Amino acid sequence: xxxxxxxxxxxxxxxxxxxxxxxxxxxxxxxxxxxxxxxxxxxxxxxxxxxxxxxxxxxxxxxxxxxxxxxxxxxxxxxxxxxxxxxxxxxxxxxxxxxxxxxxxxxxxxxxxxxxxxxxxxxxxxxxxxxxxxxxxxxxxxxxxxxxxxxxxxxxxxxxxxxxxxxxxxxxxxxxxxxxxxxxxxxxxxxxxxxxxxxxxxxxxxxxxxxxxxxxxxxxxxxxxxxxxxxxxxxxxxxxxxxxxxxxxxxxxxxxxxxxxxxxxxxxxxxxxxxxxxxxxxxxxxxxxxxxxxxxxxxxxxxxxxxxxxxxxxxxxxxxxxxxxxxxxxxxxxxxxxxxxxxxxxxxxxxxxxxxxxxxxxxxxxxxxxxxxxxxxxxxxxxxxxxxxxxxxxxxxxxxxxxx
Amino acid sequence: xxxxxxxxxxxxxxxxxxxxxxxxxxxxxxxxxxxxxxxxxxxxxxxxxxxxxxxxxxxxxxxxxxxxxxxxxxxxxxxxxxxxxxxxxxxxxxxxxxxxxxxxxxxxxxxxxxxxxxxxxxxxxxxxxxxxxxxxxxxxxxxxxxxxxxxxxxxxxxxxxxxxxxxxxxxxxxxxxxxxxxxxxxxxxxxxxxxxxxxxxxxxxxxxxxxxxxxxxxxxxxxxxxxxxxxxxxxxxxxxxxxxxxxxxxxxxxxxxxxxxxxxxxxxxxxxxxxxxxxxxxxxxxxxxxxxxxxxxxxxxxxxxxxxxxxxx
Amino acid sequence: xxxxxxxxxxxxxxxxxxxxxxxxxxxxxxxxxxxxxxxxxxxxxxxxxxxxxxxxxxxxxxxxxxxxxxxxxxxxxxxxxxxxxxxxxxxxxxxxxxxxxxxxxxxxxxxxxxxxxxxxxxxxxxxxxxxxxxxxxxxxxxxxxxxxxxxxxxxxxxxxxxxxx
Numbered sequence: 001x002x003x004x005x006x007x008x009x010x011x012x013x014x015x016x017x018x019x020x021x022x023x024x025x026x027x028x029x030x031x032x033x034x035x036x037x038x039x040x041x042x043x044x045x046x047x048x049x050x051x052x053x054x055x056x057x058x059x060x061x062x063x064x065x066x067x068x069x070x071x072x073x074x075x076x077x078x079x080x081x082x083x084x085x086x087x088x089x090x091x092x093x094x095x096x097x098x099x100x101x102x103x104x105x106x107x108x109x110x111x112x113x114x115x116x117x118x119x120x121x122x123x124x125x126x127x128x129x130x131x132x133x134x135x136x137x138x139x140x141x142x143x144x145x146x147x148x149x150x151x152x153x154x155x156x157x158x159x160x161x162x163x164x165x166x167x168x169x170x171x172x173x174x175x176x177x178x179x180x181x182x183x184x185x186x187x188x189x190x191x192x193x194x195x196x197x198x199x200x201x202x203x204x205x206x207x208x209x210x211x212x213x214x215x216x217x218x219x220x221x222x223x224x225x226x227x228x229x230x231x232x233x234x235x236x237x238x239x240x241x242x243x244x245x246x247x248x249x250x251x252x253x254x255x256x257x258x259x260x261x262x263x264x265x266x267x268x269x270x271x272x273x274x275x276x277x278x279x280x281x282x283x284x285x286x287x288x289x290x291x292x293x294x295x296x297x298x299x300x301x302x303x304x305x306x307x308x309x310x311x312x313x314x315x316x317x318x319x320x321x322x323x324x325x326x327x328x329x330x331x332x333x334x335x336x337x338x339x340x341x342x343x344x345x346x347x348x349x350x351x352x353x354x355x356x357x358x359x360x361x362x363x364x365x366x367x368x369x370x371x372x373x374x375x376x377x378x379x380x381x382x383x384x385x386x387x388x389x390x391x392x393x394x395x396x397x398x399x400x401x402x403x404x
Numbered sequence: 405x406x407x408x409x410x411x412x413x414x415x416x417x418x419x420x421x422x423x424x425x426x427x428x429x430x431x432x433x434x435x436x437x438x439x440x441x442x443x444x445x446x447x448x449x450x451x452x453x454x455x456x457x458x459x460x461x462x463x464x465x466x467x468x469x470x471x472x473x474x475x476x477x478x479x480x481x482x483x484x485x486x487x488x489x490x491x492x493x494x495x496x497x498x499x500x501x502x503x504x505x506x507x508x509x510x511x512x513x514x515x516x517x518x519x520x521x522x523x524x525x526x527x528x529x530x531x532x533x534x535x536x537x538x539x540x541x542x543x544x545x546x547x548x549x550x551x552x553x554x555x556x557x558x559x560x561x562x563x564x565x566x567x568x569x570x571x572x573x574x575x576x577x578x579x580x581x582x583x584x585x586x587x588x589x590x591x592x593x594x595x596x597x598x599x600x601x602x603x604x605x606x607x608x609x610x611x612x613x614x615x616x617x618x619x620x621x622x623x624x625x626x627x628x629x630x631x632x633x634x635x636x637x638x639x640x641x642x643x644x645x646x647x648x649x650x651x652x653x654x655x656x657x658x659x660x661x662x663x664x665x666x667x668x669x670x671x672x673x674x675x676x677x678x679x680x681x682x683x684x685x686x687x688x689x690x691x692x693x694x695x696x697x698x699x700x701x702x703x704x705x706x707x708x709x710x711x712x713x714x715x716x717x
Numbered sequence: 718x719x720x721x722x723x724x725x726x727x728x729x730x731x732x733x734x735x736x737x738x739x740x741x742x743x744x745x746x747x748x749x750x751x752x753x754x755x756x757x758x759x760x761x762x763x764x765x766x767x768x769x770x771x772x773x774x775x776x777x778x779x780x781x782x783x784x785x786x787x788x789x790x791x792x793x794x795x796x797x798x799x800x801x802x803x804x805x806x807x808x809x810x811x812x813x814x815x816x817x818x819x820x821x822x823x824x825x826x827x828x829x830x831x832x833x834x835x836x837x838x839x840x841x842x843x844x845x846x847x848x849x850x851x852x853x854x855x856x857x858x859x860x861x862x863x864x865x866x867x868x869x870x871x872x873x874x875x876x877x878x879x880x881x882x
Contacts, residue, residue: 063740078587107414247716262705263702269698273688273694285680362420362421362424365424366424371432694732700725704718704725708719
């Protein structure tokens with residue numbers, strides 16, 4: 001048993017019991033971040049902020065939402081949007097944040113790929129991040145069911161049908177997932193549970209893992225420079241802040257993060273108040289109708305690239321390609337054979353691979369929304385093959401990369 | 405500076421993606437129809453000046469409008485209730501009290517002379533279909549038919565309230581409300597739904613509504629949709645051009661051209677905004693306040709960052 | 718500068734809390750449903766009529782002339798006179814722990830089954846544990862009807878006289 005003395009202050013009382021001084025030192029004052037970083041390194045904080053916004057707005061939506069096929073649509077569009085004071089604000093904030101969070105996730109991911117931040121001991125950061133991406137995708141999909149509009153219903157129908165696994169005809173599995181032959185009451189109830197409880201729990205756990213995974217390998221820096229963190233930290237603590245290559249998480253890094261967050265919030269709330277249409281599809285303001293498919297159905301923009309990898313192929317190969325797209329990003333740390341953890345601009349062919357991938361993802365995204373006909377189908381097919389091809393050649397172009 | 409270059413790259417790719425999946429993709433999915441300003445150019449122009457007194461005799465006379473229509477404003481209440489009316493005509497014929505204030509005059513004249521043409525429902529009432537439009541064309545009372553029609557229109561205009569006295573709800577109820585419900589405004593096809601103390605009274609009302617809608621469904625082919633959220637699901641431009649000419653956007657639809665004047669259409673849209681997006685003004689005002697706060701917040705965070713980083717660089 | 722930043726962030730947090738507080742308020746539809754009109758013309762003497770107002774039972778008792786005749790001044794002060802008839806109108810919840818007392822027509826009093834409390838025909842507590850009379854809700858007499866939830870002239874007079882509960 002530890003030795004306790006009579007506390008001299010509230011701070012001391014807490015410190016004896018919770019070691020708050022140590023916590024503060026380890027988590028902020030002496031949590032070292034490289035100095036040589038740009039605003040892209042603030043995306044983690046931006047994501048944490050956005051997740052907080054989703055959590056708070058979600059709590060207020062949860063107070064009035066009714067997960068019942070007869071009342072869900074009206075509880076959202078009448079009760080929350082018309083009756084509850086500021087209900088419209090929570091809903092618009094929640095919808096826009098759900099969409100924007102993926103923009104930031106993609107920027108965060110592509111930053112990691114560009115700077116090689118998944119290598120040399122940082123593999124777990126990448127894996128936990130990819131797991132978070134999957135969890136956020138599941139969270140977004142389950143949340144999209146809840147307003148029970150036309151897009152909710154038909155997205156629920158189409159995506160759960162994927163689990164029949166094409167010619168394998170696992171229709172029993174599809175019915176098990178839905179709890180019914182079609183998306184109905186059981187389906188809405190269980191996706192409600194997933195959205196407000198199980199997946200958020202998983203996300204919170206994964207965020208913990210993601211942060212923990214950063215601790216030992218430390219955050220990468222803008223030039224891929226390797227240095228001794230202890231040595232640099234000693235310089236900082238000795239007062240040579242200008243020469244040290246590291247800064248403290250708080251308040252050095254935090255003050256920069258908060259500035260980036262403040263700019264982000266201006267952009268975010270501009271979307272919330274005046275430009276929410278991209279995140280709240282008009283078709284979903286029609287109540288769910290199981291006997292009428294809307295003329296155009298498409299996923300939210302952040303799923304379009306993987307949807308387009310499914311769509312141009314025949315049923316079974318399409319599912320295989322789709323499955324490939326879902327898992328391949330996980331394998332990046334091993335498919336990239338080069339030991340260089342430096343910016344892509346110093347990595348020869350990989351630089352071109354990176355930008356080809358970015359452009360291909362954008363083309364896939366665009367084609368995923370356009371009607372699947374004529375030239376769009378052809379472009380989509382080529383882009384899907386290009387996606388697969390890029391991953392196939394990645395080990396070969398990185399194997400012989402020169403040491404940067 | 406390097407960070408601005410990186411930011412420019414991020415913004416560029418974000419905007420390209422946005423443009424592709426939103427404005428561009430939607431332009432490829434939906435045909436864009438321009439408004440004709442509710443001018444109804446396909447209908448013959450009004451050449452005669454009407455006389456309201458003579459118009460009154462024609463409207464009230466044998467074979468005139470009040471055989472089927474009520475005109476509450478002129479002391480002619482409906483002879484039958486909405487459900488009975490719908491059993492005879494398929495839909496409850498509109499009360500004409502404010503018709504002169506909501507509908508376009510040229511449209512009214514064309515409607516009296518040739519209903520199916522003015523309403524653009526000729527495809528539904530072909531000789532082969534064996535169906536007759538419930539409103540019969542006016543064949544004239546023996547004089548100059550164009551003059552007679554102009555007189556009738558003049559009469560309807562003379563009894564209608566001034567356009568600025570017609571509320572959005574009245575405009576909607578007359579022009580759309582006999583076929584469309586608006587649940588969020590408590591509007592049903594047979595009128596506003598009262599608050600019932602007894603379950604039984606409510607069931608009686610709902611049964612009447614069901615009967616009415618069954619007749620309406622027989623007449624229209626399907627039950628016209630509830631319009632509560634249409635301002636969000638279709639948007640103002642689509643609704644406005646759709647009201648002007650449904651055939652342009654949904655070829656072959658059973659919905660007739662409504663024939664509202666520009667002013668009448670604006671009132672109908674105002675009603676739909678109140679039903680489906682009543683907080684739009686609050687959204688703007690709260691938005692401006694939040695933006696002002698965020699600018700101050702950004703300035704404070706920038707100054708804080710600068711203060712801390714001057715020791716680090 | 719850190720303090721300034723913290724203060725600005727605090728202002729934002731207060732703004733958010735304001736919106737959160739407003740979101741907890743009762744909905745307009747709930748508030749609009751807070752007024753109930755009761756027609757008293759159907760009431761029968763010495764028969765308890767129970768109405769629902771804001772989710773609570775409302776006791777309405779039309780008194781017979783004999784009941785009125787033998788009432789004390791304290792009891793009569795709580796009567797609401799509509800069209801020359803005396804009525805008891807009160808929230809039908811025992812002031813002890815909120816059970817609904819039953820009316821005994823023969824004894825012309827109320828008995829609470831939970832803990833045995835009793836009230837007379839004017840809703841005044843006559844046997845413990847209830848510590849006070851049953852509460853008279855805000856009302857407004859309009860012809861033969863009363864609107865519950867509205868504070869009318871008679872209600873304000875009774876409130877000033879201190880006889881509501």
